[in-house]
Amino acid sequence: MRSANACLLPLASLHGKAVFTADQLGDEQKPHPIQEAMVSCHGSQCGFCTPGFMMSMWSVYLQRDSRGGPASREEIQQALSGNLCRCTGYRPIVDAMQVAEQAPEHPFDRQALSTQLAGIADTGDFHYSAQKQHWHAPRTMDALLRLRHALPNATLVAGSTDIGLWITKQFRPLGDFISVAKVEALHHCERTDEGIFIGAAVSVEQAYRACLKEYPELSELADRFASLPVRNTGTLGGNIANGSPIGDSMPWLIALGARIELASVSGTRQIPLEAFYTGYRQKDLQANEVVGRIIIPLRTSASLFRVWKISKRIDQDISAVCIAFSATLNDGRLQHVRIGAGGVAAIPARARQTEAVLEGSMWDQAALEKACAAIAAEFTPLSDMRASAAYRRQLCVNLLKRFWLETSPASDAKDKALSLTAYAAAGDQQ
Numbered sequence: 001m002r003s004a005n006a007c008l009l010p011l012a013s014l015h016g017k018a019v020f021t022a023d024q025l026g027d028e029q030k031p032h033p034i035q036e037a038m039v040s041c042h043g044s045q046c047g048f049c050t051p052g053f054m055m056s057m058w059s060v061y062l063q064r065d066s067r068g069g070p071a072s073r074e075e076i077q078q079a080l081s082g083n084l085c086r087c088t089g090y091r092p093i094v095d096a097m098q099v100a101e102q103a104p105e106h107p108f109d110r111q112a113l114s115t116q117l118a119g120i121a122d123t124g125d126f127h128y129s130a131q132k133q134h135w136h137a138p139r140t141m142d143a144l145l146r147l148r149h150a151l152p153n154a155t156l157v158a159g160s161t162d163i164g165l166w167i168t169k170q171f172r173p174l175g176d177f178i179s180v181a182k183v184e185a186l187h188h189c190e191r192t193d194e195g196i197f198i199g200a201a202v203s204v205e206q207a208y209r210a211c212l213k214e215y216p217e218l219s220e221l222a223d224r225f226a227s228l229p230v231r232n233t234g235t236l237g238g239n240i241a242n243g244s245p246i247g248d249s250m251p252w253l254i255a256l257g258a259r260i261e262l263a264s265v266s267g268t269r270q271i272p273l274e275a276f277y278t279g280y281r282q283k284d285l286q287a288n289e290v291v292g293r294i295i296i297p298l299r300t301s302a303s304l305f306r307v308w309k310i311s312k313r314i315d316q317d318i319s320a321v322c323i324a325f326s327a328t329l330n331d332g333r334l335q336h337v338r339i340g341a342g343g344v345a346a347i348p349a350r351a352r353q354t355e356a357v358l359e360g361s362m363w364d365q366a367a368l369e370k371a372c373a374a375i376a377a378e379f380t381p382l383s384d385m386r387a388s389a390a391y392r393r394q395l396c397v398n399l400l401k402r403f404w405l406e407t408s409p410a411s412d413a414k415d416k417a418l419s420l421t422a423y424a425a426a427g428d429q430q
């Protein structure tokens with residue numbers, strides 16, 4: 001069971017699923033322990049956000065068996081990251097969750113639910129039509145590619161966390177849909193000797209968890225990408241195919257040298273991710289192609305890797321700048337330097353000039369200074385509501401300095417966590 005944002009999910013995408021809303025938790029006669037705890041801990045004030053909080057809390061509550069114990073405050077905060085409160089603040093809500101977890105198990109018949117769901121024939125292709133609009137959800141890659149070939153103007157949809165907004169905010173006429181969400185082959189996620197292979201329909205949450213094993217430096221970004229309900233539904237393939245210059249996965253994927261596999265009825269082809277983006281929201285994707293999978297190289301020894309997301313708010317916010325640095329350090333010299341950046345150009349970009357300055361250099365103060373000058377001149381970002389062009393340029397310089405501080409053998413701060421959360425934790429201990 002996963003939490004999801006109802007406002008982003010087209011009705012047809014729910015075929016074969018059970019939907020639970022705040023109405024089903026409990027009522028005045030028999031409230032759910034979460035509802036009782038929200039009242040006793042004063043977790044609800046204006047009440048506008050409360051149903052959403054309840055549902056996120058319910059997902060924490062339901063996982064207490066699989067988790068093997070109560071959730072920590074940090075885990076609870078993560079689960080609530082998609083729910084923004086403007087009245088009480090979050091402490092009483094987190095308190096309520098901890099109180100609810102101590103309550104006796106609230107009856108919920110999972111077995112009956114599984115039996116009911118099994119009774120819904122959801123094994124073949126699914127088609128739904130309403131008001132002359134069609135939704136096609138094939139099961140196999142073959143069926144998907146044939147459909148795509150036959151309907152090149154239909155909108156491909158995965159988790160609809162981007163597309164949902166085109167519908168509800170922009171009222172865009174999108175015509176027919178081809179959903180990739182039920183294609184089993186696109187849900188594969190595996191690590192082999194050749195890399196990490198992630199199917200395009202793997203959720204953002206699952207994809208980041210898989211990559212974290214190889215690249216633990218992704219941990220902060222993994223928690224700050226949107227919120228848990230969005231990460232549960234949004235896919236890595238959708239993030240890439242959407243092609244937003246401020247999407248969070250492309251900078252680190254580009255820095256790590258990831259490739260994407262594009263598939264059509266004629267076969268497959270692989271290209272480096274950065275080659276996929278040809279202009280603002282323009283992609284090297286033929287009308288009959290889909291993004292099939294993402295291939296991420298394995299970590300090499302002596303590899304340095306960092307990624308940072310800078311946004312106005314910690315939770316559920318879009319990046320002003322997201323930048324990733326990757327290199328190997330050989331006898332103090334940098335090699336295979338790759339820098340991926342978002343929020344600095346019309347497309348997710350590579351800082352090739354800065355990479356060239358650093359490639360082969362000793363990772364010392366002199367190299368840092370030259371590289372800072374290069375990265376300050378590398379991009380021509382825009383000023384918009386998220387950040388000014390000057391601020392974005394300065395962020396690139398400052399985050400390059402931070403990369404040096406954290407990874408250079410010449411730095412006093414090497415191997416020390418310089419993150420905001422680490423500072424906060426240190427502050428708590430004082």
Ligand SMILES: Cc1cc2nc3c(=O)[nH]c(=O)nc-3n(C[C@H](O)[C@H](O)[C@H](O)COP(=O)(O)OP(=O)(O)OC[C@H]3O[C@@H](n4cnc5c(N)ncnc54)[C@H](O)[C@@H]3O)c2cc1C
Binds near residue numbers: 249
């Ligand atoms: C509240 C909120 C917060 C968000 N926060 C972030 C954030 O912090 N960082 C971030 O990067 N993004 C964020 N997003 C954007 C979004 O969640 C991501 O881009 C997500 O990964 C999109 O995946 P999806 O499966 O929902 O894509 P969809 O919405 O289904 O599709 C997006 C695009 O990709 C295309 N597409 C999907 N799958 C394929 C495929 N297999 N082949 C070819 N084309 C395909 C679609 O046609 C469409 O053009 C946020 C969105 C919301 C609503």
